[in-house]
Amino acid sequence: MQKYHNQTRLLLAVDCIVFGFDGELLKILLIQRGFEPEKGNWSLMGGFVQPDESLDQSANRILKQLTGLDGVYLEQLQTFGDPGRDPKERTASVAYFALIDTSKYEKQISHDYHAEWFPLKKIPKLIFDQPAMVEMARKKIRYKAALHPILFELLPAKFTIPQLQNLYESVYNTTIDKRNFSKRVLATKLLIKLQDKDKSGSKRGAYYYQLNMQNYYAKFQAFLNFIPNPDNLTT
Amino acid sequence: MQKYHNQTRLLLAVDCIVFGFDGELLKILLIQRGFEPEKGNWSLMGGFVQPDESLDQSANRILKQLTGLDGVYLEQLQTFGDPGRDPKERTASVAYFALIDTSKYEKQISHDYHAEWFPLKKIPKLIFDQPAMVEMARKKIRYKAALHPILFELLPAKFTIPQLQNLYESVYNTTIDKRNFSKRVLATKLLIKLQDKDKSGSKRGAYYYQLNMQNYYAKFQAFLNFIPNPDNLTT
């Protein structure tokens, strides 16, 4: 079959906004770009979509290169395609965001790519229209996490309720009453209490929990109204 | 500046899922495709992104061609980019959904394009991966309308509360108690009651309302929990 006539072809890229949580702050992973233009400047991890791969495959490939991780929570965010966004050549970029458990993350690979974690409030100057991508991703996870239990993806398999509460407080830049928080979390039936405790945060120790995966998948939708008063809930 | 080396360029298209409401059913607008492959088959309205336009501009241009309308509610949905989705040549497509007031819609233009409205439950066979686009758009508006007052975009500037309730019941395939519905709608302060009535639906007539635009923009976010029991609320 012949190709379409008189149409312009352009480059298609994927850029990933990778979120991680260190127990205190929500951070994203950036690299120092390895080629021109903007070589050496901070950038999201990205790459061009290859002829034989889908967009999701492309994002997963890039993410694996950057973090060493498979099976990461990855979701397509938006496509950015303004004509002048890459000065070198017209390129549309499909932005994805990823939520990773930083405890599984391979520092070795990070080092190869000159990657570094930055708190959301201290993002350096980014190339092209990537600041808009990051901002959209930030809004998206706040929006989505208010409705669905995605933030568990940022925690290790075993976590404590105070850790979880820190995460929510950090994502929404708010404080939550710990009695109400634990009541609501436990009421979802998403958590299974384990026998052992995390003693790193206190002398008494906090019980570990793990996700009840059956309920997690069943309730992934229908997790509405979880956050009382997020300070900025925008699409 | 030179171009990027050793990378494949590909076609980038935009496809629009155009929703309308005829007072009874939620429908989408389809056209009979005018060129190969799949010439003559039912398709979403789409086109290739031109060198000098952004994605939003491209979607607006296509929508104007199809409906004659400017200033339509239009939102980027997802980009579809599987390698084989268009058998003729690799093409990624950015799907947009639009909500239009069918009373403003120009039948003339529709006729030129062999366009036709189809109820969501009676969509004909569509080309390529467009069935997935339509399904995603359907889920998206159910999701979003549960949280934000977007469905007003489907109604004329003057509408009645029973019309609005029909729309919600149609979108969510549910029934709502009319006393509770009108209480909740009026509690939002989004509506301004007018003096005249719509007598087409009943002998007594129903008061017309119009949107309070100040409140509409202010409350566009924060419209949570509007639908009691949608029968399928999925991302």
Next chain:
DNA sequence: TCAAAAGTGTTATCCCTACACCCATGC
């Protein structure tokens, strides 16, 4: 006068929020 749709108010329930004290342990 009757049929058909519009309009309206009250009550019970549930969920959310505010709030304070005891527990366990390492130092």
Next chain:
DNA sequence: GCATGGGTGTAGGGATAACACTTTTGA
């Protein structure tokens, strides 16, 4: 024994959901 963070219960208020009758008017 004391400082630090972990864990738990209750009561009041606000929002939601269930529910039925009256009004209007064209035919």
